[in-house]
Amino acid sequence: MTLDDARELFPVLRRYAYLNAGTFGPLPAAVGEIMREQAALDVERGRSGKPYFDAMMELRAAVRARVAALVSAQAENIALTASTTDGCNIVLAGLGLGPEDEIVTTDAEHFGLAGPVFTSGARVRVARVQHLPPAETVATIAAEVTERTKLIATSHVLWTNGHVVDVHALRRETGVPILVDGAQSVGAIPVEVGELDFYTVSGQKWLCGPESTGALYVRDAERLVVARPSYLSQQSFEPGGRFVPTAGALRFEPGWVAVGSLRAWAAALDLAPAWRFDRIREAAARCRERLLAAGLDVVTDAGQAGLVTFRPDGDAAQVAQSAYEQGVVVRDLPGTGWVRASCGWWTSDEDVDRLVAAVA
């Protein structure tokens, strides 16, 4: 598959310089077609009967296996969720922390992680990394760890400044369990869960799946309470709700995923070419260099992931809106004055040039 072939998969690229995979990836035509087909099947054949449920359970297993392969894990350590937020809530509620415990997080987290961290009831220590170069991130986070720290909760790629956090080094150097928000990493950079404890996956961003798809990697299911059970959490239950949990991470699955979404996400996961990460790196580097050459204040360091954040001249929301009107899709980051471009494996040099022309 060439870059031109890749771009043919995504009709939206004919219309826009679509640089917002950090929110929603472009949806491949083939993935949309599967969703359309399943909607028609559900209307015609109904959503019941043993064959329907058996196929649904097989699809869940197939998606788990694909996600596991993507992050070098085993399928039994993967729970299908509806979002990274779901994954963070499952972990934070399941750890049973109290006011004597501490969580270390950063000042550059999305509310999908920060909210669950706050509501856990633990004391929260915030490492200030938003305005630091990436080389200083690990030490800055590690410096907040105390004897009371029960969890480090951080993104792998910070959604604001786009910097990569060396989460493996952080885990190794602190010895503290870590929850990694993978919303901006899985599908954007190579990810291996290795010794990490918890890792969230977003399906609808860099993986180009339908909305409300995601996953959670759990290294050891026995270390988490099922704090938010669903029908899928139990093998059997008594009146009053006492239950025998499903084996492995499956017990944490919060609910039904539509058959159309499962089929569509599986197809999306199969679509990316082997060179995906090389092209993302290349496109992000080009984007960064062109913005710098145009005299813009670029926030993101060289050699990070797919996000390139910059401070435009003027109001960020207005710049994003004006870019949209010129056919360039990026987003502003409220409260920062920054605009963020997401460079995918489908991003062409021309997309980048259109961005620079629209914002410079």
Place this chain on the structure above:
Amino acid sequence: MTLDDARELFPVLRRYAYLNAGTFGPLPAAVGEIMREQAALDVERGRSGKPYFDAMMELRAAVRARVAALVSAQAENIALTASTTDGCNIVLAGLGLGPEDEIVTTDAEHFGLAGPVFTSGARVRVARVQHLPPAETVATIAAEVTERTKLIATSHVLWTNGHVVDVHALRRETGVPILVDGAQSVGAIPVEVGELDFYTVSGQKWLCGPESTGALYVRDAERLVVARPSYLSQQSFEPGGRFVPTAGALRFEPGWVAVGSLRAWAAALDLAPAWRFDRIREAAARCRERLLAAGLDVVTDAGQAGLVTFRPDGDAAQVAQSAYEQGVVVRDLPGTGWVRASCGWWTSDEDVDRLVAAVA
């Protein structure tokens, strides 16, 4: 709209005597067509830009308003969820109960309610109502209430025996806050939340919406902690996650709902005729009488809701499977030896006759 007109909305009825709205309602052709259209739009135009997000927020408000009207509530008391399970988890986690507190529930609850009740950490008292006539249900549940009872958690229509619980009487007579699982009630019988405290809604069952749609009514948002926050829960937040909650019940919304699902669910909610509840009552009565006349042991009392449960001759799972092969869609209820038929406003006399022929 006549019954024949109504049946024309649902192509699956040409194929099956589809009697399983208690799991998934039949999907109207018009609703499937909206899902297909939105999938095409998402492929062509992308899932970004201010118009896209503004339309999505308006759709959320439109769906909340429709659900509110359906249960005689105000829109600000409705949170959009992905399921009844979601709603139950939001309430049980948000009440902050401990081992000194008690919850009263029944032995006829789905795990979607029973699981969250159990994991709340409170002591659980189980009222045995599964094998009682409906006239004895309220007194039997109320008899389990003690001074320590912080919540009654019960279905409005029990998913196993199909009996209606007079939840208003229960609330009035005990004075205890009540969480009502509305999975088998909203869309099957008239529902007014009145003095009830928490009420869950399933979108994909009697309301014929897409999968992973639902809602939660919360009478007083200030009485619940946001235990499972999402981006939608906050108006603003600080690093570390402390946040200003959204006004009203919206703060409990656990996440994104796909634009296609919102549009489709709104359309489904607009589709039901004024006579919906009359026809459901009529179809269920006919179903019950025909099964009795065929010599079957009918579990469900007369004059309940849309569910009609019976004990077939032979293994329930095999009977359901054999019915399916004869074009009749019903489900067995594991652990009970029972088969359950769901009679909707689209159910014809012939559907009922086909069921009786398939199982008698």
